Every structure is written in C-alpha cells, then in structure tokens.
Amino acid sequence: MLSRPWRYTLLIMMVVISAASVYVSFKRHAEATRILSEDIKTSSWAAAQLEIDYLHFQHNLAMYSEKLVSKEDMLLTFDLLWSRVNILSIGKETLQFRQLEGSQKLLTDLKGLLQDAEPALVSNEQVSPERARQIRDGFARLFPSIRLLHVQSYNGSERMAGIDKAHILELDTQYFMLGLLGSGAFLVFMIFRESSKNRHLAMHDALTRLPNRVYFKRSLEAAAQDADKSGLSVAVHIVDLNNFKEINDVYGHAVGDAFLIKVAERLQGLAQGKNRAARLGGDEFALIQGGIEGRNEAEQRAWQICEVITEPLMIQDIVFYPRASVGVSLYPDDDGNITQTQLNADVAMYQAKSEQGMSYRFFDAQMNEDLKRRKQLADALEKAINNNQLNLLYQPIFNMTSGKMVGVEALVRWHSEEFGTISPEEIVTTSEQAGLANIFNHWVLTTACKQAVAWHTMEYFVAVSVNISPSMYTDHDLVSMVEEVLESTQLQSQYLMLEVTEDTTMQDIESSPHILRGLSSLGVSLALDDFGTGYSSLSHLKSLPVQRLKIDKSFIQDLFDSPSDLRFITTILQLAESLGLNVVAEGIELDKQRIALISQGCVLGQGYLFSRPVSADSITQLLIPQSSCVDKLQGVVSNM
Missing domain, CATH: 3.20.20.450 (EAL domain)
Structure with missing residues (x-):
C-alpha cells in the first residue's frame, strides 16, 4: 500500500495530467472546429448559395417568358444573383471560395452575363419571350461550371485536405480525452476509496474492526424503526468484561489488545441476520438483537453471549478464562425510546457486575428507581x-x-x-x-x-x-x-x-x-x-x-x-x-x-x-x- 507522501504525489500528477489533457483537448477541438467551420461557412456554403440563387433566377426567367410570374418576381431573383456574385468577389470571409479552382473565371463570366442582361431586364418595357430565352440560354452555359464548383467545394482536394487535418486534430483530441478520462477515473477512484476508507474508520473500531459507538447508534435507530413497522421487539445487550484491567496490568497491553480482539470475534459470530455487534469503548461491547417476539429470545441470546465469552482462549501460550457482565433491555417493552433502552441495558449491566462472576440481568422497574435516585x-x-x-x-x-x-x-x-x-x-x-x-x-x-x-x-x-x-x-x-x-x-x-x-x-x-x-x-x-x-x-x-x-x-x-x-x-x-x-x-x-x-x-x-x-x-x-x-x-x- 502506498505511503501518504506517495499518494499525494500520485494525486498531484493525476491532477496535472487531467488539466493538461483538458487544455490540449480544448485547443485541438477548437482548431478542428475552426477548419470545418471555415470550409462550411465560406467555400461550401458560398458555392451552395450561388447555385441556389442561379437556379432561382433561371427558373423565374423561364416562368416569366411563359408569363407565369411577374416581372418584379423575376427581377428579385436577378438582383439576388447579382448580390451573391458581388459578395463572393470581395471580402475575407469568401476568400476560401475564391481559392477554389475555376471560381474566379466563373465569377467573371457571371458578371459579364449579368451586365449584358441588365439593360433589358431593368427597363420599363416588357422583355420579349425571345430575349428572355436568349438570356436564359446564355446563363445555362455556366451551369456545369457552377455545379462542378459546388461539388469541389465539398470533396475537392483543398477541402479534403482541410477535412483530413480536422480529422487528425479530432483524433488527437480523442487521445487526450482518453488521458483525461483515465486520469479523471483514477481521481474519482481515489476520492471514493479515501472517502470509503474514512467512512469505515469513522464507523468502526480500529482495534477489533467492529462497528463503533457511532455506527452502533445508527444501527440501533434503524432496528427501532423496523420494530415499529413489524410490531416486533429489539433487545439491546451491553457486555462488559470483568477484571480486564488485571490482564493489562499483569500481561501488558499487547496481550490485552489480543484478548479484546478474540472477544470481538466471538461476539461477531453471534451477529447474524438482524443482530449486530459493536465495541462501545474500552472493554465494553454491545449486541443488537432485532426482530424478536419477546423476552425468551433475548434471554437465549444473553445466555449464548455468556457461553461464547466464557470459553477458554489462548494468547501467547497463556490460557485465559474470560468473564463478563451482560445487561439486557427490550424496546419497546421496557421503554418507547431506543436511546433510553440502551441506557436501561447499561444499568442492568452494572447490576449484573455487582453480582460478580459471569451473569446477565434484565432491566426492571427497580433499576429505574435507582436511576431516578x-x-x-x-x-x-x-x-x-x-x-x-x-x-x-x-x-x-x-x-x-x-x-x-x-x-x-x-x-x-x-x-x-x-x-x-x-x-x-x-x-x-x-x-x-x-x-x-x-x-x-x-x-x-x-x-x-x-x-x-x-x-x-x-x-x-x-x-x-x-x-x-x-x-x-x-x-x-x-x-x-x-x-x-x-x-x-x-x-x-x-x-x-x-x-x-x-x-x-x-x-x-x-x-x-x-x-x-x-x-x-x-x-x-x-x-x-x-x-x-x-x-x-x-x-x-x-x-x-x-x-x-x-x-x-x-x-x-x-x-x-x-x-x-x-x-x-x-x-x-x-x-x-x-x-x-x-x-x-x-x-x-x-x-x-x-x-x-x-x-x-x-x-x-x-x-x-x-x-x-x-x-x-x-x-x-x-x-x-x-x-x-x-x-x-x-x-x-x-x-x-
């Protein structure tokens, strides 16, 4: 397991990698977006709009020659085409379009045709069908060039080179995103791991690994809620070891700690189903017995606690004969407050302790009188x-x-x-x-x-x-x-x-x-x-x-x-x-x-x-x- 300095170093490295991945991914993605945006907004989009305006003008000119649309409608599409050609001929934003092969010649030819057709179209007199067809045929000769330019704007060599570059940038972005995801996942794992470890330490006794007093209190409240729903009872067993200080005094704390661990293991063996064991501190333990019907089941468990604890145990070739005092109280039988039930069990334990030897006592009203005193x-x-x-x-x-x-x-x-x-x-x-x-x-x-x-x-x-x-x-x-x-x-x-x-x-x-x-x-x-x-x-x-x-x-x-x-x-x-x-x-x-x-x-x-x-x-x-x-x-x- 890594030491704390190494864990901090590793976390710092992951943070740096994550930050670098975010920065580089953002820059790569921005560059790819810029390339694609320029292609779409300039060359490809401009070529598409030019073809659309051209086809609208040709369509309205044909309809005009057949007297199916007014001259005003036809002139509107003529003006839009003139405007499109002028926009594409100048300005920085349409530079990508003018760099396409054949675009300059096409724009020049379109301007020539527009200039030739303008006097007839904008005069106050009606354009004869014959003249309208001549104008339409003149523009029709440029359609293949317009269509070819439109296609090249999407899959021509210039555009494909830009798309390839954008693809490479996006691929690089994916690699850096993988680094970001990997470092992020590691950071999340470390956070959850440390959080889980801290929660476990906060809720468990460091020596015996049993739930501690905080965890015991939460478990007790949960058991009381279950009892309220089911109509059953909860028994709280408080267990205090007799003469434990003498073990520490005579044999030292190492043996005393081992003694507590052995006792904890025995109590944990009884914590099955709706039972939970805990160490409250020092040589005091507790066991929650939930889902019982009454005193008889609680008494059986108290007797089992006495039996398992009194079994001889060996530590460092020394045989010990543990003894304990057990106090028992039932919820809601003895009291409708689960916290008071625990206190009642504690009182009963002290009563059992005063009787010496290995014994258990149930809480009774007289003990409550003693509490009142x-x-x-x-x-x-x-x-x-x-x-x-x-x-x-x-x-x-x-x-x-x-x-x-x-x-x-x-x-x-x-x-x-x-x-x-x-x-x-x-x-x-x-x-x-x-x-x-x-x-x-x-x-x-x-x-x-x-x-x-x-x-x-x-x-x-x-x-x-x-x-x-x-x-x-x-x-x-x-x-x-x-x-x-x-x-x-x-x-x-x-x-x-x-x-x-x-x-x-x-x-x-x-x-x-x-x-x-x-x-x-x-x-x-x-x-x-x-x-x-x-x-x-x-x-x-x-x-x-x-x-x-x-x-x-x-x-x-x-x-x-x-x-x-x-x-x-x-x-x-x-x-x-x-x-x-x-x-x-x-x-x-x-x-x-x-x-x-x-x-x-x-x-x-x-x-x-x-x-x-x-x-x-x-x-x-x-x-x-x-x-x-x-x-x-x-x-x-x-x-x-």
Missing part, C-alpha cells in the same frame, strides 16, 4: 455545590520518623438533608455521571486553597493535597482551572499538591505527560495516588513529571497477611528512590505497620494511627511547634 442525587449535589453545602476535612501526612506534620490531604464530605450522609466515592461518581465534575473539582480546589492561605496568614505554612477526579483530568482544561484558582486565591503554587490516580493517567497515555507538565509549569507538585493498583508501565511512569507516589492502603492493610506485600512495598520504594520520588503510605492503622514501613525506608505516612480526617479548625490547633504536634493530635483525635 441518581438523578435526584445529582440535582441535590449541584445545589449543594452552588450553596456551599459540602464540607472539606483534612487528614494530616506525617514524617513517621520525626513525628512532624508535612502536609494535609483535603477530603470532601457531604451530609444531605434528603439522602443523609453520602460517601466520598458516591459524590465523585455522581459528579462524573451528571457532568458536574468541573464545578465540583473547582469548588474543592478553591476551598482547599483558601484554607491553605488562611493558615499561611497565621504563619502556619502547610501544604495541601487535592484529589482530581478522572473526568476532570481527561475531559476538561485542568491546567487553566488550576491556574485560575491559584490566581483567585493568591496561594503560592509550591504549597499545592494535586493527586491523580494511576489509572487516570492511563486513560490517555499520549496526553497524560503533557497535562502533568502543564501543571508542573504552574509550580504545583504532583502525586500519583493509589499506586500499585493500576496498570502503568515503568516507561509510562518515567514520562510523568510527578514528585510523589502514594502506596494504596490495601497493600498496607495486608502487610502481615502476605509476605509478598512487604516485598512489593520494598520494590516500590526502590523504584521511587531511583526516580527521585518521595513515597507516602496510606491507610496506616497499626503501629507495627508504621515500624515495618520505616524499616523498609518509607518515611511519610497517613492513616488513622496518626489522625482521622478532621476539620480545618482541628488542623489549626495542631499547627503549633512541631515538637509537640503528635501529642496534640492524639488528644484531638481522642476527643472526636
């Missing part, structure tokens, strides 16, 4: 953000060897009058799903920065860490927002640390380093949160301008249950040291965990052993000379 919760969250009804607590981060506080992490809390206490995870999830991530993160960041400035005003120069939600990182201009908040709160950038999860940076590997460098250029510090639970590679980690790694609390809690966890933490510490990064261990609850971490070289820690998340006022009480910080903190915590 999420919508109401989203509305309440937006109101809470706008009315400043959320609350920030701060959990200290300590140097575990000196006992000094080195910073705080801002953690959001929300107690809703309608829904009660909402967990931080649900707050973040709701903000992401409801499109509130931008205003939510802006509120958290602004509130935390204002509090840090308040502490600095009291000369307690403590740094604050703020977590950034995934959609804020990937879907919004995070750098501009942070810059705007720093400017509006007047916080010095070195006192702000932003925390992003390892998985968040992997959502867009190409853009992640660029985004983080933009944040670093503002002077803020960066931390990679929940490190060890994601699937980033060493090369990816090296490309990220972060200053801190935060070991996920799950590894700390299992520290003494599995010896491998301690080795894993040791590996992280060694990796961080080689990259010049500091490390914070999260979720420390026991003193023996603190001791074990210190023994491995981990200096910074965070957890209930030191402090739960507390209010800003409680942190203020701790921001006294650091020598007594830990004692004061324990007193605050014990009184909570």
Whole structure:
C-alpha cells in the first residue's frame, strides 16, 4: 500500500495530467472546429448559395417568358444573383471560395452575363419571350461550371485536405480525452476509496474492526424503526468484561489488545441476520438483537453471549478464562425510546457486575428507581455545590520518623438533608455521571486553597493535597482551572499538591505527560495516588513529571497477611528512590505497620494511627511547634 507522501504525489500528477489533457483537448477541438467551420461557412456554403440563387433566377426567367410570374418576381431573383456574385468577389470571409479552382473565371463570366442582361431586364418595357430565352440560354452555359464548383467545394482536394487535418486534430483530441478520462477515473477512484476508507474508520473500531459507538447508534435507530413497522421487539445487550484491567496490568497491553480482539470475534459470530455487534469503548461491547417476539429470545441470546465469552482462549501460550457482565433491555417493552433502552441495558449491566462472576440481568422497574435516585442525587449535589453545602476535612501526612506534620490531604464530605450522609466515592461518581465534575473539582480546589492561605496568614505554612477526579483530568482544561484558582486565591503554587490516580493517567497515555507538565509549569507538585493498583508501565511512569507516589492502603492493610506485600512495598520504594520520588503510605492503622514501613525506608505516612480526617479548625490547633504536634493530635483525635 502506498505511503501518504506517495499518494499525494500520485494525486498531484493525476491532477496535472487531467488539466493538461483538458487544455490540449480544448485547443485541438477548437482548431478542428475552426477548419470545418471555415470550409462550411465560406467555400461550401458560398458555392451552395450561388447555385441556389442561379437556379432561382433561371427558373423565374423561364416562368416569366411563359408569363407565369411577374416581372418584379423575376427581377428579385436577378438582383439576388447579382448580390451573391458581388459578395463572393470581395471580402475575407469568401476568400476560401475564391481559392477554389475555376471560381474566379466563373465569377467573371457571371458578371459579364449579368451586365449584358441588365439593360433589358431593368427597363420599363416588357422583355420579349425571345430575349428572355436568349438570356436564359446564355446563363445555362455556366451551369456545369457552377455545379462542378459546388461539388469541389465539398470533396475537392483543398477541402479534403482541410477535412483530413480536422480529422487528425479530432483524433488527437480523442487521445487526450482518453488521458483525461483515465486520469479523471483514477481521481474519482481515489476520492471514493479515501472517502470509503474514512467512512469505515469513522464507523468502526480500529482495534477489533467492529462497528463503533457511532455506527452502533445508527444501527440501533434503524432496528427501532423496523420494530415499529413489524410490531416486533429489539433487545439491546451491553457486555462488559470483568477484571480486564488485571490482564493489562499483569500481561501488558499487547496481550490485552489480543484478548479484546478474540472477544470481538466471538461476539461477531453471534451477529447474524438482524443482530449486530459493536465495541462501545474500552472493554465494553454491545449486541443488537432485532426482530424478536419477546423476552425468551433475548434471554437465549444473553445466555449464548455468556457461553461464547466464557470459553477458554489462548494468547501467547497463556490460557485465559474470560468473564463478563451482560445487561439486557427490550424496546419497546421496557421503554418507547431506543436511546433510553440502551441506557436501561447499561444499568442492568452494572447490576449484573455487582453480582460478580459471569451473569446477565434484565432491566426492571427497580433499576429505574435507582436511576431516578441518581438523578435526584445529582440535582441535590449541584445545589449543594452552588450553596456551599459540602464540607472539606483534612487528614494530616506525617514524617513517621520525626513525628512532624508535612502536609494535609483535603477530603470532601457531604451530609444531605434528603439522602443523609453520602460517601466520598458516591459524590465523585455522581459528579462524573451528571457532568458536574468541573464545578465540583473547582469548588474543592478553591476551598482547599483558601484554607491553605488562611493558615499561611497565621504563619502556619502547610501544604495541601487535592484529589482530581478522572473526568476532570481527561475531559476538561485542568491546567487553566488550576491556574485560575491559584490566581483567585493568591496561594503560592509550591504549597499545592494535586493527586491523580494511576489509572487516570492511563486513560490517555499520549496526553497524560503533557497535562502533568502543564501543571508542573504552574509550580504545583504532583502525586500519583493509589499506586500499585493500576496498570502503568515503568516507561509510562518515567514520562510523568510527578514528585510523589502514594502506596494504596490495601497493600498496607495486608502487610502481615502476605509476605509478598512487604516485598512489593520494598520494590516500590526502590523504584521511587531511583526516580527521585518521595513515597507516602496510606491507610496506616497499626503501629507495627508504621515500624515495618520505616524499616523498609518509607518515611511519610497517613492513616488513622496518626489522625482521622478532621476539620480545618482541628488542623489549626495542631499547627503549633512541631515538637509537640503528635501529642496534640492524639488528644484531638481522642476527643472526636
């Protein structure tokens, strides 16, 4: 297949050839037309008109001698013949006629006869029949010459030479037209080919070759229209692979991609007739099942999806046992809107996912109630953000060897009058799903920065860490927002640390380093949160301008249950040291965990052993000379 530069070069060449062919064809055709036009308009046409005028005069003269026409009619044809002879005798346009052999002599003889006959014909007296016959006989002697000249004007040597030249020019034109048609056809082929290729790429997933989300949406709408006409139903199956991230984490993206391709092939095998499979993104697939009579057929297909996916597959000599969660919804049975039907299937899929293992679930009304709650919760969250009804607590981060506080992490809390206490995870999830991530993160960041400035005003120069939600990182201009908040709160950038999860940076590997460098250029510090639970590679980690790694609390809690966890933490510490990064261990609850971490070289820690998340006022009480910080903190915590 030609590379892009070669394709462009070839297209340019075809355009040049096409343009040249058009130009030369036009010039050749114009020249041929000119030659034929001159022959027809000058010599051939003139000879024909001369013969016509001559015959009209002879005819009227004979009729006049028999007294069948008036003298005026006869004189009219006489004057026309005189005029024709005069026109042919002078002028550029009749030059081609005068160049015919015998034309000059003929014109001279005609003039002589016309001059001889003129006195008798134009006098007031009637011309005798005898005189009329004499005049007619005189002109009759020239008829063979007139006829011969007329014939020569069409097929004489001069005319044939002109016609041959015109024929050659037209033949050349045909050759150039073939070049034009050939280059034009090639251009049209390339345009259609590129257009078809672009349409295919726009409608299909590059990895699995399945229809993508755009194509799936169109197919879904078409299936709904068919169902409306036929009175049948459409089942939408949303398929999400379980624990796919672990495959990427353990075996790498090449194996993960191969895994997705195999699953796509299995689903494609079920996409027969009015069925269509698609990849919606990541490890999420979908299958449209059209023309069914009800739930039983949809349930059979859902079971088939589970069966084909759970068959073992081998990649690079590794045997995998895929599992997936399938959500199913029927149109118009569950909802008369096909888009809502897809959303219903998505809700059912998440319900199936919560049950673990390989399972499928059909959408039901209770799930709809859950959807309604999420919508109401989203509305309440937006109101809470706008009315400043959320609350920030701060959990200290300590140097575990000196006992000094080195910073705080801002953690959001929300107690809703309608829904009660909402967990931080649900707050973040709701903000992401409801499109509130931008205003939510802006509120958290602004509130935390204002509090840090308040502490600095009291000369307690403590740094604050703020977590950034995934959609804020990937879907919004995070750098501009942070810059705007720093400017509006007047916080010095070195006192702000932003925390992003390892998985968040992997959502867009190409853009992640660029985004983080933009944040670093503002002077803020960066931390990679929940490190060890994601699937980033060493090369990816090296490309990220972060200053801190935060070991996920799950590894700390299992520290003494599995010896491998301690080795894993040791590996992280060694990796961080080689990259010049500091490390914070999260979720420390026991003193023996603190001791074990210190023994491995981990200096910074965070957890209930030191402090739960507390209010800003409680942190203020701790921001006294650091020598007594830990004692004061324990007193605050014990009184909570």
